[in-house]
Amino acid sequence: MAEQIDEHKLTAISPVDGRYGRLTAPLSPFFSEFALIKKRVEVELKFLLYLSESRLIRGFTQKEKAYLQKLISDFSLRDGLMVKKIENTTHHDVKAVEYFLREKFQKSSFKGTIPYLHIGLTSEDINNICWRCLAQEALIKVLLPELLSIHKNLRTFARTYRNLAMLGRTHGQAAIPTTMGKEVAVFSQRLEAQITSLKTLKFSAKFSGAVGGWNALCLVFPSVNLPAFSRRFVKSFGLEFHVLTTQIAPNDDIVELLQTLERINLVLINLNQDLWRYVSDGWLIQKSKAGQVGSSTMPQKVNPIDFENSEGNLFFANGIATTIVSKIAISRLQRDLSGSTVLRNLGVAFAHSLVGYLSLLKGLDNISPDKEKIVGELNSDWRILAEALQVILRKEGDTKAFEKVAALTKKGIWKQEDWREVVESFRLTAKSKNLLLKLRPEGYIGLSGKIVK
Template structure:
């Protein structure tokens, strides 16, 4: 972290976003490129069809894989130094591998480093692995922690009555837990899709036709070799591409993250409104300042911070999802520059999740405020009364209730007086007269079970 960092991801929020450096930085891209190059070399040495490249000893294979396992900043800087001469980042990786293997027993296989590959064969696989690993190892655990935290509150507060608001106006009551469970259920659907997302890879040469491959080794089934290699990396093989993998799966991935983000944005805004109504209280943390001039304030800044980062995340994710699947003819270079920003959108999403979790830890249900508003909202029982009246054939039940409640304040005495005036079976009338706003929550508490 530097006080001169250009973006807050590396500066102000660097401690939170630091784990993404292992997946989306220039360092990470170089490391994943080496991983793909090394595994391709090992694959050829294991395949009998490549007669000109011998089988590697266990020690040689271990050495190659240790170039990845022991990859460090010094190695990355050496490759960047080579790139200053080549002016080509993937070629710099190839030359580094030649340099590393040239003084040892593997010096006889140097010409098979990057064999039959176009740069995009290496890059598309590297980016797919970066994206898959970064989401799985960093973003997904944070998202799951958020859903778990909200689910736990939903379960704890599933029977806690709360006044609802539709169009910002008082509406039929619900429970705190059920309303939070709605978000957990929505997030779980998105997480299911995100976890099952395919990450595609292509390995078919300059324009996707195995041109050089089939000239050099016409007897090899190149589609089988390509599929086997891509799948060995834990990716899904894309058999039909131009020079580049088409990036449709990247768009699918980012749209999934954006949907998760939008649900979180909805949650943040609802929590902000609940706090503003007093339904949730925020814990005062010793030493913290809510306002530079108003000493009493405890502001919902964590939910607001989350909201800001969600906007930035979705802006990047949406742009990349729309831009990356489009390429002129067999390829143009615009995807290369765009792909370098995939970590930005994901990191802003992760940052938003982190701050929402922080806000939740400082937030508690305010039973007093919840009870106060319910006690003063007897008008919400008009729905119950007119529905029971309809059940028993009373004409214009809705309009009769509307006349005494719409836009008016109505209390317990007035609503009960109206109920007494209506001809209803004794059992139904008794149930309506005993009803209070806090009891009129339907089966809200039992609905929370759907998040499990």
């Protein structure tokens, strides 16, 4: 069934909402404007509940608690539009949420509790919890599953082809044999290390007022151990707690998140480029889908577009991540707004990363090695065994082994018979000569196949 084209895809400015909207939709519950407003409502109402449970304001009945929970769970797009309408007047997004809740409370038993909404807090007490909760959820529910799928795919590929010998290249030139599986396993291992870093990343938030000193709350609740009080509230969201802050929490945790994603994306960019080269060399075959067009003028083309698309989106994601990191790590004095407007693009960095991951997975699902082509290339020039010859000569005491073999390689390509002739030209023990004469390019892989787990 053909995909229906949403008109919004044609009018959206950003490709993550337009062209790639179907792929990035899973991030909308975490990084849309609606998602942020809804999370603010949740934090504000949970703080009110917390005040009640801490016996700092009147106790709430079970019916009242259920009402507050329903305000959170049933928060709708219509509610979100009401908040935005209020913001048109306040020109302050968090204050608009407070006023929205005041309106909701006017005709309820919470009317007398209205003064305690947002009491003693600053916007960043709400926002810093929201951003960390949303980023953590998006990471766990959206990005990590795709990264784990890539890792699993790479491990399977590496194990399947760990003994498939192929020509290794250094500086783009023919070097010595390696295996297809081992080369892919390198990326699998690098990715695994960074996934572990993501899984162990801890997010931290503050909840201490306008300049981080609980100034207002000290006046309202003078007998309360406010650092302990705030710590318990922050930890209820699954976050660590910052005691010493300015108006904003140090953003080092979000910096660490983005820099870890940057490292992951660099690993996968490297993988995309290598797979692209293997496709270009004909070592990897791409499955061609019915109706797919590779070129507007060249009918024979089947382009490695999935790897190219992945590479491009991951580069762009890293560019955004670098910009966010360089800004949110700095804030003038106790706080300025420039970091806040930049942080709103956190979801864009996630979105381009997600497109990159999904494109890579699609590409991986469509490739398989052309073993005949790979072996043919491997055996096209036996000079790739020159290293083996010179080390055996060294072992037998020839101090000029490297130079002698190097001089012979300069004369041109070696075929199998040329290799035999070269080996026979040296004075070697019968054991060494027999070893070299039996050696073939596909057998000179060392431990490459064995070290792939």
